[in-house]
Amino acid sequence: MKKNLLGKSYGDILNMFEYGKLTTEETIKKLSVMRSGKVAQIQQTEPPEECLDEILAELESLIGLDNVKGLVKEIQAYIQIQKKRRVEQLAADALVLHMIFRGNPGTGKTTVARLLGKIFQKMGVLEKGHLIEVERADLVGEYIGHTAVKVRDQIKRSIGGIMFIDEAYSLARGGEKDFGKEAIDALVKGMEDYKDNLVLILAGYKDEMDIFLRSNPGLKSRFPIHIDFPDYNLEELLLIAERMVEKRDYKLSLSSKAKLAKIISKKRIEDGINSGNARLVRNIIERAIRKQAVRLQNGGNFSRENLLLLSNDDITEEDFL
Numbered sequence: 001m002k003k004n005l006l007g008k009s010y011g012d013i014l015n016m017f018e019y020g021k022l023t024t025e026e027t028i029k030k031l032s033v034m035r036s037g038k039v040a041q042i043q044q045t046e047p048p049e050e051c052l053d054e055i056l057a058e059l060e061s062l063i064g065l066d067n068v069k070g071l072v073k074e075i076q077a078y079i080q081i082q083k084k085r086r087v088e089q090l091a092a093d094a095l096v097l098h099m100i101f102r103g104n105p106g107t108g109k110t111t112v113a114r115l116l117g118k119i120f121q122k123m124g125v126l127e128k129g130h131l132i133e134v135e136r137a138d139l140v141g142e143y144i145g146h147t148a149v150k151v152r153d154q155i156k157r158s159i160g161g162i163m164f165i166d167e168a169y170s171l172a173r174g175g176e177k178d179f180g181k182e183a184i185d186a187l188v189k190g191m192e193d194y195k196d197n198l199v200l201i202l203a204g205y206k207d208e209m210d211i212f213l214r215s216n217p218g219l220k221s222r223f224p225i226h227i228d229f230p231d232y233n234l235e236e237l238l239l240i241a242e243r244m245v246e247k248r249d250y251k252l253s254l255s256s257k258a259k260l261a262k263i264i265s266k267k268r269i270e271d272g273i274n275s276g277n278a279r280l281v282r283n284i285i286e287r288a289i290r291k292q293a294v295r296l297q298n299g300g301n302f303s304r305e306n307l308l309l310l311s312n313d314d315i316t317e318e319d320f321l
């Protein structure tokens with residue numbers, strides 16, 4: 001596939017036109033630049049561009065998260081119908097897609113935000129679809145005037161994509177005298193100024209997010225989409241582990257699966273909501289892959305089966321308990 005220097009394909013440009021992101025003149029200009037030969041072939045080092053179906057398949061392959069999958073279908077249908085309404089010259093509203101994500105660590109919030117960015121770009125809702133992850137320190141300054149500059153910089157980086165604020169309630173941490181309040185006001189202004197090409201996602205623990213939004217009622221009404229990310233149960237975490245190893249071309253032996261289940265169960269009892277959910281699983285699997293590498297190097301048997309298998313010994317308990 002050919003794409004221009006900004007990484008857009010013909011399809012992307014047409015989508016942006018249909019969704020009202022580009023005027024007729026801008027669209028014709030962009031298309032003619034691409035056709036005139038000022039087109040960059042994808043460089044060898046660049047990963048091939050994913051198509052919308054591939055990204056949607058990646059979303060579908062995530063365990064659980066039926067609410068997110070349903071929401072994406074809804075937005076996709078809405079956009080398509082708005083396009084058809086435009087053709088018939090019927091009123092077509094722009095979408096407001098700012099979101100609140102509530103859930104414990106490791107429940108997939110960042111993963112979903114990254115996929116949504118790519119999906120919205122492919123649907124022509126966002127120009128670039130990248131994800132900028134920010135936290136309090138990136139937004140709140142230390143002296144008068146500093147906060148406005150910081151927020152403006154982060155908004156600038158995020159335009160065309162998604163700004164994802166983890167632990168968003170920490171912005172309200174210092175109370176009235178803190179610059180956090182100024183950061184919230186500047187963010188609200190940015191949301192308005194760039195509402196057609198920027199999605200803001202506020203994420204964090206459910207209870208803290210609820211308190212934060214209750215104390216900022218003006219803020220809540222600007223986020224029409226609320227998604228809860230529940231903790232995964234043991235069965236789901238084991239499925240996630242299987243997907244993770246398959247994706248990396250490894251497999252778990254029966255006894256290593258049993259050991260993994262035991263570690264996860266223990267950790268959940270001990271650490272509760274902070275046990276790490278899918279992140280705990282990823283840490284254990286990544287550690288197991290490194291342990292397997294050392295085991296194979298010491299043993300010297302590099303058969304295909306050995307390269308594939310993560311054994312009971314590779315799944316280590318001590319690092320995670």
Ligand SMILES: Nc1ncnc2c1ncn2[C@@H]1O[C@H](COP(=O)(O)OP(=O)(O)OP(=O)(O)O)[C@@H](O)[C@H]1O
Pocket residue numbers: 061062063064065103104105106107108109110111112166240243278279282
């Ligand atoms: N439903 C799922 N299916 C498969 N893998 C998942 C799923 N949810 C999360 N993961 C994997 O678990 C890891 C942690 O997920 P992620 O970073 O998205 O969680 P998070 O909610 O953003 O956590 P935090 O709040 O700590 O940043 C990632 O490697 C992700 O790919």
